[in-house]
């Protein structure tokens with residue numbers, strides 16, 4: 001079966017090429033783009049200033065992704081909401097909405113499942129199911145904006161999945177999310193978290209985006225990191241630090257080291273000294289996170 005084009009994943013340029021290819025005027029593409037990325041329309045039916053015939057033409061040719069709200073849980077403490085969304089193929093993804101004084105932040109997933117196998121993480125238990133498309137990543141931000149009725153100012157790609165394992169879609173997503181013709185979220189308000197896929201860190205640095213890159217470090221020595229994160233068998237901490245330095249050199253953006261404190265595993269004085277030695281020479285931030293115990297794994301806080 002011929003694969004249909006996922007219309008919400010197209011850049012304005014690509015969309016213009018598509019729409020003019022159908023014999024329509026270029027401004028129709030801009031109208032469509034506006035409906036998808038500014039008015040956050042959930043389907044062609046809502047696009048009432050486009051003719052029925054044109055909408056029908058689009059429906060025949062293009063896939064239009066939209067998420068279904070499966071479940072929402074709200075924290076009684078700070079109003080944080082956790083959403084479970086259904087995708088068109090029956091898979092589900094989780095996104096989190098957090099309200100801060102400086103604006104609203106959404107943490108999105110980039111894959112269904114994950115193949116990185118970090119031992120402290122529940123997302124990894126069933127491995128990777130599939131990558132999310134750029135539109136499915138956008139939809140998490142768009143749907144939450146619609147459901148809360150509030151603008152999102154920060155986006156964190158730190159939910160299920162390893163974003164750099166879905167590099168091309170991630171890049172498209174970021175370009176669409178930060179596009180001045182769309183929601184126009186500032187690149188500086190986007191954070192991408194990686195477990196440390198070194199070649200993709202170099203690729204991302206070469207894109208010279210103004211993102212924040214957060215590195216899940218979690219151990220400051222190779223042996224301990226290997227116990228927690230299988231990716232450490234592929235790339236040493238030395239290689240990681242070189243990639244971080246390169247990222248800073250290319251983008252001028254400080255890396256954030258994420259360090260989950262796992263009781264008795266990586267929280268000794270020696271660990272702290274090693275971490276300080278790694279972080280010292282680099283321009284970086286260190287974020288210490290207490291680990292959530294998960295019953296399928298054997299780590300505790």
Ligand code: SF4
Pocket residue numbers: 114115116117118121122123124159160161162194195216
């Ligand atoms: S890369 Fe992220 S989502 Fe994947 S297993 Fe590790 S912590 Fe979990």
